Structures are given as C-alpha cells and as structure tokens.
Amino acid sequence: MLEKYLKQTEFTGWEDFKENYKLIIPENFNFGYDIVDEWAKKEPNKKALLWTNDQGECREFTFAEMKHHTDQTASYFQSLGIKKGDIVMAILKRRYEFWFTIIALHKIGAVIIPATHLLTKKDLVYRNNAADIKAIIAVGEEPIISHINDAMPESPSVEMLISVGEIVPEGWHDFHEGIENAAPFTSMLGVNRNDDPLIISFTSGTTGNPKMVLLDCLYPLGHIITAKYWHNLHEDSLHLTIADTGWLKAVWGKLYGQWIVGACVFVYDHEKFAPADMLAMIQKYRITSLCAPPTIFRFLIREDVTKYDLSSLEYCTIAGEALNPAVYEQFYKLTGIKLREGYGQSETTVSIFTSPWVEPKPGSMGLPSPHYDIDLLTNDGRSAEVGEQGQIIIRTDKNYPPGLFKGYYRNSELTYEAWHDNIYYTGDVAWRDEDGYFWFVGRADDVIKSSGYRIGPFEVESALMTHPAVVECAITGVPDDIRGQVVKATIILAKDYKDKAGDELVKEIQNHVKNVTAPYKYPRIVEFVDELPKTISGKIRRTEIREKDKK
Numbered sequence: 001m002l003e004k005y006l007k008q009t010e011f012t013g014w015e016d017f018k019e020n021y022k023l024i025i026p027e028n029f030n031f032g033y034d035i036v037d038e039w040a041k042k043e044p045n046k047k048a049l050l051w052t053n054d055q056g057e058c059r060e061f062t063f064a065e066m067k068h069h070t071d072q073t074a075s076y077f078q079s080l081g082i083k084k085g086d087i088v089m090a091i092l093k094r095r096y097e098f099w100f101t102i103i104a105l106h107k108i109g110a111v112i113i114p115a116t117h118l119l120t121k122k123d124l125v126y127r128n129n130a131a132d133i134k135a136i137i138a139v140g141e142e143p144i145i146s147h148i149n150d151a152m153p154e155s156p157s158v159e160m161l162i163s164v165g166e167i168v169p170e171g172w173h174d175f176h177e178g179i180e181n182a183a184p185f186t187s188m189l190g191v192n193r194n195d196d197p198l199i200i201s202f203t204s205g206t207t208g209n210p211k212m213v214l215l216d217c218l219y220p221l222g223h224i225i226t227a228k229y230w231h232n233l234h235e236d237s238l239h240l241t242i243a244d245t246g247w248l249k250a251v252w253g254k255l256y257g258q259w260i261v262g263a264c265v266f267v268y269d270h271e272k273f274a275p276a277d278m279l280a281m282i283q284k285y286r287i288t289s290l291c292a293p294p295t296i297f298r299f300l301i302r303e304d305v306t307k308y309d310l311s312s313l314e315y316c317t318i319a320g321e322a323l324n325p326a327v328y329e330q331f332y333k334l335t336g337i338k339l340r341e342g343y344g345q346s347e348t349t350v351s352i353f354t355s356p357w358v359e360p361k362p363g364s365m366g367l368p369s370p371h372y373d374i375d376l377l378t379n380d381g382r383s384a385e386v387g388e389q390g391q392i393i394i395r396t397d398k399n400y401p402p403g404l405f406k407g408y409y410r411n412s413e414l415t416y417e418a419w420h421d422n423i424y425y426t427g428d429v430a431w432r433d434e435d436g437y438f439w440f441v442g443r444a445d446d447v448i449k450s451s452g453y454r455i456g457p458f459e460v461e462s463a464l465m466t467h468p469a470v471v472e473c474a475i476t477g478v479p480d481d482i483r484g485q486v487v488k489a490t491i492i493l494a495k496d497y498k499d500k501a502g503d504e505l506v507k508e509i510q511n512h513v514k515n516v517t518a519p520y521k522y523p524r525i526v527e528f529v530d531e532l533p534k535t536i537s538g539k540i541r542r543t544e545i546r547e548k549d550k551k
Contacts, residue, residue, distance in 0.1 A: 001038065001260055002228065005221055009228075014357040014367065017229065021370045023221060023402060025194070031220045032070060032107040033189050035259055040067035048259065050238065050285065051096040053269035054277070059096060066099065071185035073104035076178040080135070080160055084109030084191055087131050087200065091115045091138040091148075091246065094269035097164045097175060098245040099255070101137055106198065106217075109191040113200045116246030118536050121150040128155035131200055131212060131409065137175065140165030145172075194218045200409055201248050203346045212409035213248075213346045220256035222349035222403015225371050227257025230342050230353045231289055232315045237263035238285065242278070242292040248346050249320065253291045263289075275299040279308045286312035293320030295538075297327050297339065305334045317342055319350070321539075322440040324462045325362035341365050343392075343440065345426060347418075348372070349403035351394070352438050363462065364437040365430070372401050376430060376438075377423075389431045389454055391444055397422035429456065446542050448477035450485045455521050457542065463516040464489060464523075467509055469497040474532050474540045478525055478549050489523035490532060490545055501528045 002009045005024050011017040026034065039046055044064035052058040061069070082088060088110055092098040098114075105112045113131060117139065124147060127133065133155070138144050140163035149169065152158060164175040192198075198217045202210040227233045231253070241253025254265050268281050279300065282290065290313060297318060313335065319342040328339050342353035343365040351374060354366035368374035375383050376390030384390030394404065396419075404424065407415035418425055429441040441447060441456030448455040457475035464473045472492040477485035489509070493501060506526045513522040533544040 001035065001042075001262055002224065004034075005224060005260070011357070014355060017355065017357065018370045021225075021229075023224070023371075025218065025221070025402065027194070028190050028192060029194055029217055029221065030106060030189065030192055031217075031256065032074075032103045033187065035220070036063060036070060036103055037067050037187075039063035039259070039262065043262075046235075046262065047264040049096060049099055049265050049267065051267045051269065052281070052285070053094075054271060061096070061099075066103070069100045069179070070103040070107060072179040072182045073100040074107045075182040075185035076175075077104055077110070077135075078108060078185075079178070079182065080162075080173065082108065082110055082135055085111065085197075086134045087111045087113060088135045088137060089113040089115050089127065089133050091117050091119070091136065091144060092164060093117050093139050093244060093246070094267055095139060095164060095245075096267065096269075097137075098250075100179070102251075102255070107185075107191075108188055109196065111197045111200055113202065114246055114248065114250065115202070116244060116536060117144050118246075119147060121147050123536070124148060124151035125154045126209060127202060128158055130209075132157040134158065135160045135162065137162040137164060139163075140167035140169070140172070142167075145169050192217050195406070197406070197409075199248075199251070201346045211411065211414060214406045214409040216406050218402035219349075220251075220260065222371065222401065223252060223257035224260055225257070225353075225369055226252055226342075226350045227261045227263065229355055230340070230350050231257070231291060231317055232356045233258060233261045233263040233289055235262040237261070237288050237314075238266050239263050239289040240266040240268070240282070240287045240291070242268075242273075242290075242296050252319075252344075252349070273299070275303045279303060279305065279310070282310055282313060283308045288312055289315045289317075291317040291319065294318055294323045294327055295321070297331055298324075301327065301330045301334060310335055313337060315356075316340070317353075319343065322365075322458045322462075323363060324465045326462075326466045328360070328362035343428075343438070345428075347405040347424070347426075348394070351426075352392075361433075361435075361437050364433075364439050366438065367436055368438065371403065373398060376432060377425075384431065386434050387431055389429055389441055389447075389456070392426040392428045392430050392438070394424040394426070395422060396424060443542075446476070448475070448485050448487055450477070450480075450487060451483045451520070453520055455487060459517060460487060460489070460513065460521050460523065463513045463521070464491065464509065466516055467512045469493055469500070469505060469509065472532060474542055474545055475523065476542050476545045476549070478546075486524040487521060488525040488527065488545075488549065490527045490529055492530065492532065493528055 007022040040063040048063045049061040161172045163172045168174045199215040201213040243249035340354035342350045344350045352365040354360045373395040430438045460475040474490045478488045480486045533541040
C-alpha cells in the first residue's frame with residue numbers, strides 16, 4: 001500500500017531518507033476507501049485489529065470484516081440523517097466500535113471529534129456549542145450517560161444520542177441494533193476533497209479553554225512517517241500504542257499510519273492501568289511494537305520484568321512528554337531495547353523523532369522529520385546556533401505538508417497568533433546539539449529567566465526524578481526582586497519519604513539537583529504536595545501553580 005503514496009519506501013540511512021522522502025498526493029484521498037477498502041480487496045484475510053479487554057473477551061477483525069462493519073455503520077449513520085460536513089463527537093474509550101465509527105464517518109464525509117470519557121457536563125456544553133455538534137456516540141455507561149444528558153438542555157445543536165453498550169437510555173439510539181438492521185451501503189467514493197475537514201480535536205491547553213484543531217482529509221498520510229519510520233512497523237507487526245481513543249494519540253498509534261503500512265493494531269480495553277497487566281498482554285499476544293508516554297514506562301520498569309517473556313518486542317517508542325534519561329537507561333538495562341523518542345503536537349504529525357537509522361541520545365527528541373521544514377527561532381528572529389535555545393517552528397513558505405493542521409476552527413485570531421508569515425510557532429522551546437539532535441526545554445511560557453540564565457523546567461525535572469524521594473514534580477518560576485525569577489519545585493513524595501518531609505530533605509534534594517545538573521538550576525524553593533494541578537489529559541498546569549504563588 002505504501003508504494004501508492006511514496007516515491008521511495010526503503011532507504012539506506014538517515015541521509016537518504018532526509019534527501020529522498022517524498023509523498024505522492026492523490027486526488028480526493030479518503031482513508032476509508034483508499035486504505036481500509038483497498039486492503040479488504042487486496043488481502044481480505046489480513047488482520048487489521050486484535051481487541052481484548054480486562055474481562056477476558058477477545059475479538060479479531062480482518063480488513064474484509066472491517067470493511068463490512070464500517071459500511072454497515074456508515075449506512076446506519078446515513079439513516080439517522082448524518083451527512084457530509086456534520087460534526088459528530090465520539091466518546092468510546094477503547095471499545096472496538098470506535099474503529100467502526102471513525103471509518104464510517106470518513107466514508108460519508110462527516111467530521112469526527114474524538115473525546116475522552118472524563119468530560120463533565122461543563123466540558124460537554126462548551127464543546128457542543130463551540131463546534132455545533134450534531135450527534136454524540138458514547139459508551140452506554142455511567143457517569144458518561146448522566147453527564148451527556150445533563151448537558152443536553154444547554155446544547156441546542158445536538159440532534160441525536162447513540163449508545164454503544166448494554167445500556168440504551170430513553171431517547172437514545174441503539175448503535176448495535178442500528179448497524180445490524182442497516183441497509184446495504186452504497187460507496188460514496190469521491191465524497192470529499194483533500195482539504196475538506198476530517199477531524200476536530202479539542203486541545204487540552206495548560207491555559208484557557210481548549211482550542212479546536214482542524215485537520216483535513218490528507219492528515220492520515222502525514223502519519224506514514226509515524227508508523228513506518230518512527231514506530232518501524234512492517235506488515236507482520238502487532239503494534240500497541242497505549243492511549244484512549246479520546247485523544248489524538250489514538251489515531252497516531254492505533255489507526256492511520258499503522259493500517260497504511262499494513263500492520264495489525266492491538267487494543268487492550270481496560271478500566272484501570274496496571275503495569276503488570278500490560279506486561280502480561282505483551283507476553284500473551286506476542287506484541288512486536290510498543291508506544292507509550294514516559295509515565296507508562298516509569299511504571300513498567302518498577303515491575304519485576306524478569307517474570308515476563310518480552311522476547312516478541314522488537315521496538316519501543318515514546319512520546320507525549322519529554323523522556324527522562326533515567327527511564328531510558330533502566331528500560332534498556334531490563335529489556336535491551338532502546339527507547340526512541342518522538343515529538344509532535346495535536347497540530348502536527350510526528351515532527352522530530354529518533355529513527356531506526358540513528359543512535360538514540362537519552363533525553364533527546366531526535367532529528368527533525370524531512371516531512372516538515374523545521375527550525376529553531378530565537379526571540380529576535382534568528383535561527384538558533386548550536387547549543388542556543390529557540391522556539392520550534394515549521395516553515396510553510398515552500399509547501400503545505402499533509403498532517404499539519406488547517407487552523408483553529410472558528411478562531412482566526414488564535415490561528416494567526418500561532419501561524420503567520422508562513423511560519424507555524426509551536427510554542428515549545430528546544431536547543432540542538434552539534435549532531436543536529438533536538439533537546440526539549442519547555443513551553444515558551446514556562447521557561448524561567450533567573451539572573452540572566454534561561455532555565456527549562458524539563459531539565460530540572462529530569463534531575464529531580466533521579467532522586468528516590470520524588471514520584472512526580474513540576475518546576476516553575478517565582479518572581480524575585482534580585483534574580484527576576486527563582487526556580488521552585490513542587491514535589492509529590494514517594495510513600496517511604498512522606499514522613500521525612502522537612503528542611504533536611506529539602507536540602508538533600510537541592511544538593512542532588514546541583515550535582516546532577518548545573519548548580520544555578522537548583523530549586524531555591526521546594527514545596528511538598530499530595531497532587532499536582534493537571535489538565536483533563538494529564539498535562540501539568542504550571543500556570544495554576546504560578547498563579548497560586550502570586551496570590
């Protein structure tokens with residue numbers, strides 16, 4: 001399948017890849033027809049999805065079966081009046097019905113908003129009205145149902161609610177009954193243009209209301225690099241990305257690039273993450289490739305990995321937040337696998353990553369993807385020198401790369417703020433070394449300026465995380481009359497250290513940071529807390545800590 005979309009699929013090394021990676025852009029690309037249905041036609045018995053849950057259920061879907069189910073689902077949606085351009089929210093956790101739903105919506109030209117089951121009434125009302133959502137498809141369980149029902153009186157655009165599961169509340173449609181009784185589907189091949197909307201993703205920003213990231217129908221092609229050249233997948237791969245379908249990470253790792261490559265996607269549908277269970281799944285199903293955020297790997301390395309046969313694992317990648325080198329080293333020691341980091345945003349596909357051809361540098365994001373024209377800009381508009389901090393930007397003067405967002409839906413002001421004069425400003429600060437590797441510093445707003453030094457939160461947090469007392473931490477700047485700002489550490493302590501919280505432990509932690517990183521970066525203020533303020537997606541809200549400190 002790759003041959004249809006790439007001028008060259010195999011490369012001799014990074015230089016060959018950088019020079020010769022080129023996408024072939026088809027007309028009116030539709031992932032449902034051009035990938036799912038094409039695999040069903042070419043290799044109908046090829047495995048597409050292997051799904052299991054924490055109740056012991058297991059289902060496997062070939063591409064032929066996926067075509068059948070997505071056709072039936074598309075026909076059912078049409079019978080309800082969902083059509084091209086309509087906006088549909090899907091709150092489906094890790095249910096296999098998510099794959100039926102998203103592909104069906106692609107086939108009829110509707111727009112999907114993947115959403116987390118953690119949304120409350122307030123979150124739902126905001127999203128429903130901000131995007132004029134027409135339909136909500138959700139897991140039929142509490143408290144999801146109650147939150148949605150409570151939001152309906154303030155959500156005039158929502159015309160229908162569809163339940164996936166055993167509970168079908170009054171006034172809701174039954175998803176499974178609907179697709180079972182649906183009329184045969186007539187293909188709508190050609191329903192969309194390449195620049196038609198495909199997905200709207202509400203970003204969980206650390207300040208303000210979530211923005212609506214608009215992605216077009218070419219977005220899936222941007223994930224060829226994600227799957228083929230970062231995850232290193234092939235047609236015999238069984239790939240596991242640990243992510244709920246409410247986040248874009250799901251389509252990064254559980255759908256688009258993986259199916260274009262022809263890999264099988266593995267899904268473990270669980271209510272509560274348990275590292276031992278995840279290791280057992282890898283052993284039982286012989287997972288070959290794993291992608292997860294650093295937090296997951298931190299939990300995995302605390303388990304007795306020797307109890308599990310992980311010999312099937314060929315490759316592991318990491319994204320979602322910056323990787324602490326200590327996690328890399330411990331995982332490598334336990335498994336012999338080098339974690340390969342990747343960086344991207346809701347607004348992009350993978351933009352900077354550690355490919356199979358290059359040696360990982362623990363803590364580095366890797367090298368810029370040839371798919372994007374990436375640079376680091378200083379505050380005065382220069383390209384940053386080696387070792388100099390700058391904001392990660394993507395230039396779009398030469399071309400618009402598939403996978404880059406179209407803008408923030410219904411907010412031209414925010415779009416222009418982030419993307420103007422043919423430059424998209426990511427808002428993330430990094431520096432590059434003499435080999436061209438990028439190293440994450442932090443969000444532009446989070447960088448601390450103290451006594452003339454620019455200090456990134458991540459580098460101090462990385463140092464802190466190597467102390468056994470620290471389970472989780474956040475670094476922020478506190479205003480200071482002499483230094484401008486001083487570094488503050490807000491720390492959640494490990495259980496064994498909670499009764500030791502006091503001046504002695506503070507001094508020990510400060511000295512530890514001085515020894516691990518540059519002495520000027522140590523936290524002059526240390527606060528021990530039971531929890532850190534976070535967004536709904538789990539990102540630390542440093543702005544909330546700063547505002548609290550100001551008060």
